[in-house]
Amino acid sequence: MRNASYWRTSAQRMSLTGEVCPHCAAKLFPPRDICPKCGGPAKEPYHFSGRGTVYSFSTMYSAPASWSEYAPYVVALVKLEEGPLVTAQLTDVGPDEVAIGMPVEMVTRRMRAEGDDGLIQYGYKFRPVLQATAAEA
Amino acid sequence: MSIIGIGQLPVREHWERSLQVMGAEAVVRALEDAHLERPEALYVGNMLSGQISGQENLGALIADHAGLRGIEALKIEAACASGAAALRIGYGAVAGGLHDVVVACGVEKMTDALVEETTTALVSAADAIYEGEHGLSFVALNALLMQRYMYEYGYPREAFAGFSVNAHRNAVHNPNAMFRRAISAETFARAKMVAAPVSLLDSSAIADGAAAVVLAPTEFAHQHGLCAVRISGSAVATDAVALHDREEPLVLTAARRSAERAYAQSGCGPDDIDLFELHDAFTIMAALSLEACGFAERGQGVRLAMEDAIVPGGRIPISTMGGLKARGHPVGATGLYQVVEATLQLRGEAGECQLPGCRVAMTQSIGGSGANVVTHILERMDA
Numbered sequence: 001m002r003n004a005s006y007w008r009t010s011a012q013r014m015s016l017t018g019e020v021c022p023h024c025a026a027k028l029f030p031p032r033d034i035c036p037k038c039g040g041p042a043k044e045p046y047h048f049s050g051r052g053t054v055y056s057f058s059t060m061y062s063a064p065a066s067w068s069e070y071a072p073y074v075v076a077l078v079k080l081e082e083g084p085l086v087t088a089q090l091t092d093v094g095p096d097e098v099a100i101g102m103p104v105e106m107v108t109r110r111m112r113a114e115g116d117d118g119l120i121q122y123g124y125k126f127r128p129v130l131q132a133t134a135a136e137a
Numbered sequence: 138m139s140i141i142g143i144g145q146l147p148v149r150e151h152w153e154r155s156l157q158v159m160g161a162e163a164v165v166r167a168l169e170d171a172h173l174e175r176p177e178a179l180y181v182g183n184m185l186s187g188q189i190s191g192q193e194n195l196g197a198l199i200a201d202h203a204g205l206r207g208i209e210a211l212k213i214e215a216a217c218a219s220g221a222a223a224l225r226i227g228y229g230a231v232a233g234g235l236h237d238v239v240v241a242c243g244v245e246k247m248t249d250a251l252v253e254e255t256t257t258a259l260v261s262a263a264d265a266i267y268e269g270e271h272g273l274s275f276v277a278l279n280a281l282l283m284q285r286y287m288y289e290y291g292y293p294r295e296a297f298a299g300f301s302v303n304a305h306r307n308a309v310h311n312p313n314a315m316f317r318r319a320i321s322a323e324t325f326a327r328a329k330m331v332a333a334p335v336s337l338l339d340s341s342a343i344a345d346g347a348a349a350v351v352l353a354p355t356e357f358a359h360q361h362g363l364c365a366v367r368i369s370g371s372a373v374a375t376d377a378v379a380l381h382d383r384e385e386p387l388v389l390t391a392a393r394r395s396a397e398r399a400y401a402q403s404g405c406g407p408d409d410i411d412l413f414e415l416h417d418a419f420t421i422m423a424a425l426s427l428e429a430c431g432f433a434e435r436g437q438g439v440r441l442a443m444e445d446a447i448v449p450g451g452r453i454p455i456s457t458m459g460g461l462k463a464r465g466h467p468v469g470a471t472g473l474y475q476v477v478e479a480t481l482q483l484r485g486e487a488g489e490c491q492l493p494g495c496r497v498a499m500t501q502s503i504g505g506s507g508a509n510v511v512t513h514i515l516e517r518m519d520a
Binding site: 005009030036055056057058059060061062063064065066067068070073075076077084085086087088089095100111112121123 | 251253254256257260264266267268269270271272273274276277280281282284285288330331332333334335377379380381382386
């Protein structure tokens, strides 16, 4: 990811900031300024809780060039509790421990580094909800 | 309007041929088949030339290399549907009365970069930031779909075997196919995982290729005594690029809309289609395409493979000359390989792959994981 794009998406990668549509109340992630549901302008920021469930997942054994050192890793579609689906890696969980429907929560993690001297990219991943947190809910 | 000439290169690793050599060769073969020398326009479908070969401006480049310097020429891009998109633009140029004779060519050179680099380039068909920057490959997107499909409808992986078995068996007699050996369901079951549950035998391979067709008004074909296959339906529809933005990830809405528009234009419906060259880049895409285009109810597409409805002689033959899986999937060229093969079938020139008595063929190319879908319906012209 180039520096400008990385900087532009900071609020999305670090705090899951999207938008809420003032007309139809749809919650949008990532932000896109025009609501795909009702077509109206939607620029009001919305902070997602980070809680959701696994909608689908896959263990990747073969990865694109800049990710190959991290393979195998698990990617998923996570259904956020507010509605939208988001694509992300799962973390703190083994490939055999993942199941559709599992509750997960967002964490900010190191994604990859651009070589030894380059930018370290951070972003959201999802981990299974910790037992203590689940008990508080 | 009609297809009056076709040309294709074998799909394989063409180490000795560059992008422009391949594209020009396909164009020249198609023009020879049409007994014509110079079209008025050339539309080149391609997805990866910039990323893999550092080369854009393909319209001008391939026109020049094909000996057609000076004509109207453009590169057309719709990810893995680029070839079919080039046909769509050519169709529009002729239907709109801009030109009488045009060539649509699809060309892809995937082997000029390392496999890992090509794999990265393919992610540009997805959402580069919200899918690509999380480490997903294009295979992984299809794996997410396949995993969810298996979960929602209760199928094991092995249920998908029929798509690959059929494709490979049909490619045995296609001299232009990349993989020409049959495989068994047992081999499918043991295949190595790429991104679970997608295995090597669920996925189409990296390859080079080029294919082209010549288009002209049907009257032109008659006047010149040329064999014509009529295009009776042509439609494009789009959907959100990212899987996570789709209304329903397991429904290929753009494929449904594109097919419905093509059906309406041609006056045909699913029951009229004698063969369907669908976009079987992955077995899950084949199942979802069959559902989207009205050949199976939702969640039932994979049954068509389980019950052999997709084989030659079945209710809806697909991948009749190998499909993306076995003939190969040089991404930007694929859409035109589908059309060339459908044309061969309708002309009765498909050799040992021939489906007897076919009159109406549908071709469908999917860009990305379902974001841009181009559908054509072709019909045999009776003498």
